[in-house]
Amino acid sequence: MIEQVDIKQEQIIEVALKRFSHFGVSKTTMNEIADDLSFSKALLYYYFPDKTTLVLKVIEHIFYDFINKQNSILAGQTSLKLALSSLIDLKIEFGKKYFMLHMNDGQTDHYLTDARFRSLLDKTKEEELNILFKLFSRFKSLGLIKDIDCKDTAQIFIDVLTGLWVFEVHINLKTLIPTEEQFLSIKTKYEKLITIFYDGIIAR
Amino acid sequence: MIEQVDIKQEQIIEVALKRFSHFGVSKTTMNEIADDLSFSKALLYYYFPDKTTLVLKVIEHIFYDFINKQNSILAGQTSLKLALSSLIDLKIEFGKKYFMLHMNDGQTDHYLTDARFRSLLDKTKEEELNILFKLFSRFKSLGLIKDIDCKDTAQIFIDVLTGLWVFEVHINLKTLIPTEEQFLSIKTKYEKLITIFYDGIIAR
Structure with missing residues (x-):
């Protein structure tokens, strides 16, 4: 289970990193990141309760x-x-x-x-x-x-x-x-x- | 006459320089500069038609x-x-x-x-x-x-x-x-x- 969590977290970070690097932080929404991953918004927020936490990661x-x-x-x-x-x-x-x-x-x-x-x-x-x-x-x-x-x-x-x-x-x-x-x-x-x-x- | 103009210009520049250096350009008004010099606003604007020209000088x-x-x-x-x-x-x-x-x-x-x-x-x-x-x-x-x-x-x-x-x-x-x-x-x-x-x- 821990491993599963880690993998999902890694995926989110990877996708966020791509979007942030290309568009910048302010032009990237949590919705877009969820869409890129085919995650529900709820699932994304389960791992990262807010955008700032994700940015910091x-x-x-x-x-x-x-x-x-x-x-x-x-x-x-x-x-x-x-x-x-x-x-x-x-x-x-x-x-x-x-x-x-x-x-x-x-x-x-x-x-x-x-x-x-x-x-x-x-x-x-x-x-x-x-x-x-x-x-x-x-x-x-x-x-x-x-x-x-x-x-x-x-x-x-x-x-x-x-x-x-x-x-x-x-x-x-x-x-x-x-x-x-x-x-x-x-x-x-x-x-x-x-x-x-x-x-x-x-x-x- | 030319000399007179030059002296007045010098005075204005000197006073403006003091105000700009201390308060910055945006916090200095043409009124304040005129007051410092006991000049009328009209006289000041005779030498410097606008603030930008004075700033540049x-x-x-x-x-x-x-x-x-x-x-x-x-x-x-x-x-x-x-x-x-x-x-x-x-x-x-x-x-x-x-x-x-x-x-x-x-x-x-x-x-x-x-x-x-x-x-x-x-x-x-x-x-x-x-x-x-x-x-x-x-x-x-x-x-x-x-x-x-x-x-x-x-x-x-x-x-x-x-x-x-x-x-x-x-x-x-x-x-x-x-x-x-x-x-x-x-x-x-x-x-x-x-x-x-x-x-x-x-x-x-």
Whole structure:
């Protein structure tokens, strides 16, 4: 029975994730999700008593996926430059895929003000910081990077990437959804930035 | 007579600049500006036919001031690190002083959508880019920095600083007006960033 519940929940999350990613949260109704699954509304609400709870579950799903992928990208990396560049690819991939959810930028969508979302976001940011801190610490202990404060450096790295993203997407581009070329131009800026950043922390 | 006109215009701009910087554009009326100056409304409108024209003149004034200060800070600088760090101090100073005008971040205020404002902003950004480009080029020709693309590097430098500002102020802090401590924390991040940036471009 537990298993049955889990399977149904998974199905709902999967379908909701598809709709949210494509149309955004506010343009998706619980009715549409129930229809996609051929569920009754009652059945859908049995699993998720309200839309916010479902949204949070979907966001949690994306965050776990993001953190897991970061961890597996960095596990056993022997090149810091490659590690940073893979992180950037991952960030762009997630930023594009879940652009309509505006998770990173505190924009419009109502659910973003929910306290549970804030706490989930804070936990994810902490996790991300920790992953990067461990990466820098490992290369520092190998004598490959300078005698820097690894926590500070990790924080700055994350902040400038996020800042650049927010700036490009919401101020420079100001489109509803950026085009492929626009995402590519952000990626190019990211790459130039990490080249300088890498050269700035590597030991000589 | 021309001189007289210029003096009156200057007075208006000075008073408007004070009000706009403190209360923001939307919370300042033409009546208040006229009262501050003991001008009749008719006289004020004789010099500035509408509020948008006055706002643009004030913004232009700030931009010229910003560009002139940048130029004089960088003229004859023999240390790149000092030059970058002075630029950052200037950016923080202007960012704080004119915070209420939201010039840099494309936020709320109505005048920001005016085409003349866009063109003024674009010109200022181009000027700023050019100043930084010349700075990097000078140090490159002296063999003090690596064989980098100076235009690209100048652009990235400006973009990450602006991005970090926008991110910190509008997403991390989310206060109506940041406190002294919050501006100080942005400054600290800026300083850490330019240390890495500087180390990333300097020749060894």
